Amino acid sequence: MTFKSHMNQALAEARAAADRGEVPVGAVIVSPQGDVVAAAGNRTREWNDPTAHAEIVALRAACAEAGTERLVGYDLYVTLEPCAMCAAALAAARIGRIYYGASDPKSGGVAHGARVFSHPQAHHRPEVYDGIAAQECEQVLKEFFALRRGATKSGES
Amino acid sequence: MTFKSHMNQALAEARAAADRGEVPVGAVIVSPQGDVVAAAGNRTREWNDPTAHAEIVALRAACAEAGTERLVGYDLYVTLEPCAMCAAALAAARIGRIYYGASDPKSGGVAHGARVFSHPQAHHRPEVYDGIAAQECEQVLKEFFALRRGATKSGES
Numbered sequence: 253m254t255f256k257s258h259m260n261q262a263l264a265e266a267r268a269a270a271d272r273g274e275v276p277v278g279a280v281i282v283s284p285q286g287d288v289v290a291a292a293g294n295r296t297r298e299w300n301d302p303t304a305h306a307e308i309v310a311l312r313a314a315c316a317e318a319g320t321e322r323l324v325g326y327d328l329y330v331t332l333e334p335c336a337m338c339a340a341a342l343a344a345a346r347i348g349r350i351y352y353g354a355s356d357p358k359s360g361g362v363a364h365g366a367r368v369f370s371h372p373q374a375h376h377r378p379e380v381y382d383g384i385a386a387q388e389c390e391q392v393l394k395e396f397f398a399l400r401r402g403a404t405k406s407g408e409s
Numbered sequence: 410m411t412f413k414s415h416m417n418q419a420l421a422e423a424r425a426a427a428d429r430g431e432v433p434v435g436a437v438i439v440s441p442q443g444d445v446v447a448a449a450g451n452r453t454r455e456w457n458d459p460t461a462h463a464e465i466v467a468l469r470a471a472c473a474e475a476g477t478e479r480l481v482g483y484d485l486y487v488t489l490e491p492c493a494m495c496a497a498a499l500a501a502a503r504i505g506r507i508y509y510g511a512s513d514p515k516s517g518g519v520a521h522g523a524r525v526f527s528h529p530q531a532h533h534r535p536e537v538y539d540g541i542a543a544q545e546c547e548q549v550l551k552e553f554f555a556l557r558r559g560a561t562k563s564g565e566s
């Protein structure tokens with residue numbers, strides 16, 4: 253499995269989230285041995301849980317599975333730049349590397365806004381690789397919001 | 410119920426967390442009607458969940474109870490300055506006010522480090538009141554870490 257195929261799995265999770273009416277973001281966590289130990293999409297609406305971003309759902313599942321609150325040497329693949337909540341959670345878990353797709357100037361917390369890993373207080377700074385399959389990751393989000401705007405418009409008319 | 414009694418309940422949750430061997434932080438969420446709808450302590454170790462800070466545990470419980478991912482007009486009381494993860498989760502939930510006790514220069518994400526509410530990208534900025542029963546909140550943490558250091562020392566000897 254290469255990083256492209258891990259991102260493809262994250263994209264499949266994003267598309268499945270869209271089908272559930274959730275903002276389409278997907279994430280995959282890979283063990284130091286290269287195994288996918290968790291894959292998840294956004295579930296905030298379905299679960300009435302503002303913390304149920306794809307990264308958090310995957311992180312909690314991977315930690316529960318591994319029986320630890322630390323995922324040293326694990327990698328996360330996610331279709332969208334993590335927000336400040338997710339970035340800080342990933343740092344708390346000591347995740348090794350973050351590969352993300354689309355940039356998120358509006359809500360991102362890695363390269364934008366709170367820039368969670370860029371403070372002297374950051375206890376742990378994962379390696380970050382951005383722009384992985386970025387165009388495809390963006391497209392999934394664009395299509396979702398275009399459809400939603402269309403639905404709202406026809407609902408209003 | 411005044412804000413002092415809500416913080417006392419958060420302190421009781423912090424002490425209960427210490428008894429479970431968790432870093433003693435406690436949180437309480439109060440509805441717009443003034444009812445305590447969730448109270449929780451840190452559970453990261455017990456649950457093997459790096460996201461199970463007191464604020465997140467309380468937030469998820471309050472949202473599940475209310476059947477929504479938004480807690481507009483709700484207040485959070487927490488014994489320690491929220492970290493970046495918790496601050497961003499509280500913003501996502503649109504919480505109204507945050508009252509916190511002890512300052513956390515090392516891991517805080519409100520007045521320190523990522524300063525989650527202090528960026529143009531912050532979609533929602535709760536009102537923040539700090540220093541509520543700060544000395545008592547600090548004391549609970551100090552005692553916990555002093556005991557733990559003592560235990561480690563005697564374990565080493």
